[in-house]
Every structure is written in C-alpha cells, then in structure tokens.
Amino acid sequence: MSANPAPKPGIYDVPLRQMLTYRLTRLNAKMNAQAIRVLGENGGLSQTQWRVLVLIDYLGPTTPARVGREIVMDKGQLSRAIKTMSARGLIRVEASESDHRAHIVSMTDEGREMFERARPAMRQRQLDFSEGLTAQEREVLFRAMDKLEQLAER
Amino acid sequence: MSANPAPKPGIYDVPLRQMLTYRLTRLNAKMNAQAIRVLGENGGLSQTQWRVLVLIDYLGPTTPARVGREIVMDKGQLSRAIKTMSARGLIRVEASESDHRAHIVSMTDEGREMFERARPAMRQRQLDFSEGLTAQEREVLFRAMDKLEQLAER
DNA sequence: TAAATATAGTTGACCGGTCAACAAAAAAGT
DNA sequence: ACTTTTTTGTTGACCGGTCAACTATATTTA
Numbered sequence: 020m021s022a023n024p025a026p027k028p029g030i031y032d033v034p035l036r037q038m039l040t041y042r043l044t045r046l047n048a049k050m051n052a053q054a055i056r057v058l059g060e061n062g063g064l065s066q067t068q069w070r071v072l073v074l075i076d077y078l079g080p081t082t083p084a085r086v087g088r089e090i091v092m093d094k095g096q097l098s099r100a101i102k103t104m105s106a107r108g109l110i111r112v113e114a115s116e117s118d119h120r121a122h123i124v125s126m127t128d129e130g131r132e133m134f135e136r137a138r139p140a141m142r143q144r145q146l147d148f149s150e151g152l153t154a155q156e157r158e159v160l161f162r163a164m165d166k167l168e169q170l171a172e173r
Numbered sequence: 174m175s176a177n178p179a180p181k182p183g184i185y186d187v188p189l190r191q192m193l194t195y196r197l198t199r200l201n202a203k204m205n206a207q208a209i210r211v212l213g214e215n216g217g218l219s220q221t222q223w224r225v226l227v228l229i230d231y232l233g234p235t236t237p238a239r240v241g242r243e244i245v246m247d248k249g250q251l252s253r254a255i256k257t258m259s260a261r262g263l264i265r266v267e268a269s270e271s272d273h274r275a276h277i278v279s280m281t282d283e284g285r286e287m288f289e290r291a292r293p294a295m296r297q298r299q300l301d302f303s304e305g306l307t308a309q310e311r312e313v314l315f316r317a318m319d320k321l322e323q324l325a326e327r
Numbered sequence: 328t329a330a331a332t333a334t335a336g337t338t339g340a341c342c343g344g345t346c347a348a349c350a351a352a353a354a355a356g357t
Numbered sequence: 358a359c360t361t362t363t364t365t366g367t368t369g370a371c372c373g374g375t376c377a378a379c380t381a382t383a384t385t386t387a
Contacts, residue, residue, distance in 0.1 A: 039302050040204050041224070045245060046318050047201040048344095049325040050194050067373085070195070084335055091199060093375055098337055120335040120382045148193050151324045152317055159313040163306055164200050170305045171203040202374095221343085238365055247345060252367055274352045274365040 039167075057144055061137040067092075067100050068109065069141070072126065072134045075110065080125035082115065109133060193321075211298055215291040221246075221254050222263065223295070226280065226288045229264065234279035236269065263287060 051066065058064045064072070074086045087097045101124060104110045109130035115121040126134065149157060205220065212218045218226070228240045241251045255278060258264045263284035269275040280288065303311060 038227075038299065040201075040208055041244070042315070042318055043197070043201050043204060046322050046325070047194075047197050048245075049322055050197060053325045053327075054194055065373095073192075082335080087335095090195070091202070094336065095338075095376080096374060098335095099373095102337090115335095118335080118383070122336075145192065147324055148321060151320050156313050156317045156320070159310050160317040161196070163310045163314040164196055166305050166310075167302060168200050168203055170301055171200070171207045173207075219343095236365080241365095248366065249346080249368075250344060252365095253343095256367090272353070272365080276366080 053144070054141075057140050058137055061140045062133045064133055064137055067096070068104055069137060071097075071100060071104065072109070072130060075124060075126050075130075076134060080123050082118075082121045083124060084121065086124070104130070207298070208295075211294050212291055215294045216287045218287055218291055221250070222258055223291060225251075225254060225258065226263070226284060229278060229280050229284075230288060234277050236272075236275045237278060238275065240278070258284070 054066050054069075058066065058069055070090050070092075071086060074089055075081060078085065078089075083094075083097050083101055086092070087094060101110065101112065101122075105112045105124075108127055111125050111127050113123045113125075115123050152160065208220050208223075212220065212223055224244050224246075225240060228243055229235060232239065232243075237248075237251050237255055240246070241248060255264065255266065255276075259266045259278075262281055265279050265281050267277045267279075269277050306314065
C-alpha cells in the first residue's frame, strides 16, 4: 500500500462507497496485509502456508487434492507451495499406498512448532474480528456473504 | 478456478466457515471473477480499466495521482494501466499546464463508448447485489465492513 | 477386458499487484 | 534565495495467483 495517505472525505467517495466489489476488495486487501504482518511477527509463515497447515491440522495427514478442495486453491499453486514447505521441513510428503497418483502430506515437528507459534496470534486476531462486531452484525455479515456468494456465481 | 468441483458439506467446512478472512477472500474472488466476466461480455474492459473510467467519469478530466488516491492503487500499476489505456485509445493524456509533473487524463469518444457499453450491465450487477440483500442486511454489511477495516488497520 | 473418462500432481507461461529506486518538478522551511 | 521535503510519474524486479498442457494412475462404462 504505497499510495493513499488518508482518504479525505468529500464528494469523491460517494460513488465508490456504493460499489460493493470495490469495498470488499479493499477490506480483503487490508485483512490480508494484516494476516501477513501477524504471521511475519510470529514465525514468518506465508498466508498460503498457514492455510495449508490449518487444513493439515484439521484433517490430519491428507492429500494435496483434499487440501485443495477445502481451501479453494489452484492445483499448481498448491503443488509449488507443498514443494517449498517440504523443502523447509514444515511438512512431510509420502507416497500413498492405496493410490499411486496421490501423496500424503503431514506436519513435521518443525511444522507443528511453527504452526503452534503462530496460532495464538491468529486466533486472537480472529477473536478481535468477532468481538469487534455485535452478535447481530456477525450473523448478518455471514448471511450477507452467503447470499452475495450465490449471486456472484451466476 | 480450476479446482473445487463442489464443496461437499461435512465436518470439513466447520473451521473454515468461521475464518472470516478466508470467507472474504473467497467472496471477493467470486465477485471479481463475475465482474471480469460481465465486462468481458460487454466490451472487454479489464476491471482496472473499468475503475479508472468510473473515476474519470466521476471526476471529469483529472490526474492519475488523483485517481490513485481515490481507488487505492499502486502508482506503478496505475502508470502502466494509463499507458495501455492511452495506447488503446480509451483515454487522452495531456500535460498539465499548471503542474509540470502532472498529467491530465480524460476519456476519448472511444473510451466513453466502451464505458457506456459496459455501464448498464455493471449497474445491473450492482443492483442485483443490492436487491439480493434486505435493507437491514445492506446496512449492517456496510457497517461491519467499516468496522473490520478499522480493525484490520491496527 | 478394452476403451474412454476422470483424477492427482507437475510444470511452463502469463498477468496483475506490490515494492523500491529513480528523475523531475513543486512546495515548505530556513 | 537556498536547501530540504514532498509529490508526480516511470521503470525494473519480484511474487502470487491463474490457466493450459502433460504424465501417470485410477475409475467408469461399453
């Protein structure tokens, strides 16, 4: 974010304020930037790496394909992410016995350590977001996102 | 979106469902994809080009710096966007008389034509989003986004 | 069972966004 | 007036996401 010192209020933010896509992109960018900052301060995982570890933590040893199905993520991107994570010793990649196309990925001790190091801050961040909204706002927000997601799919 | 045939419900979407950042990224991706599709069907402007034209339409002839301040956008990215838009004849770039660093950008007839061609569909899309939500949902959604944006800035 | 189709994963190419360095001009501070 | 700081815009480098092609294996179906 090298531009935008302070979005001065005035007549100029009238049309943009109404543009949902624009607002959402902005919000998303800010939240991503914050996530990256928090992760950086707590071990230095990338957001992608964090998400992959969340999934492995949740699913237990699993396949990249399964991970990719859960977090919507390009196969190629995931393949590369897994390669670098494996190279950095965060995860273990083994061949699947039952399916000779598939791999089984699991956390190494080092990966687990990194994961647990970042987890409290990430959890707190999540909590801050939750608590920054009222219960009603939270509920409506999720409902609205569901609806918008459906609308965007057409 | 080459992965994800159908996010099967089940135990797997429990933790992600709660991850606001993740949900927001997904929603944003879908809405962007839709915007690009709609623009593609109506003249083929890119989303960036569309936004720049919206701003020029709104502000009248203006400078790239001003545009960049309104839509939060990297100077470099904007510089390149303006170059290609100028090359495609969508906008006119003139030197500013009063400020010899600055340029004045304005829509050409062709740019105006493209803009007006895409506008109804984009407006309709915006309307669909608005009407897909109740007034209360809309209001709460924007309020929630404001709050989250503030939280993400810390 | 043979052929067609679907899935897992890898790779190369491309595009867009982000960042840092830079030059020119303007504005502010002394 | 002179020096410093800020602003405007361009450019090169990099990184991440997306897409398409391809191989290998598994699954379906004829």
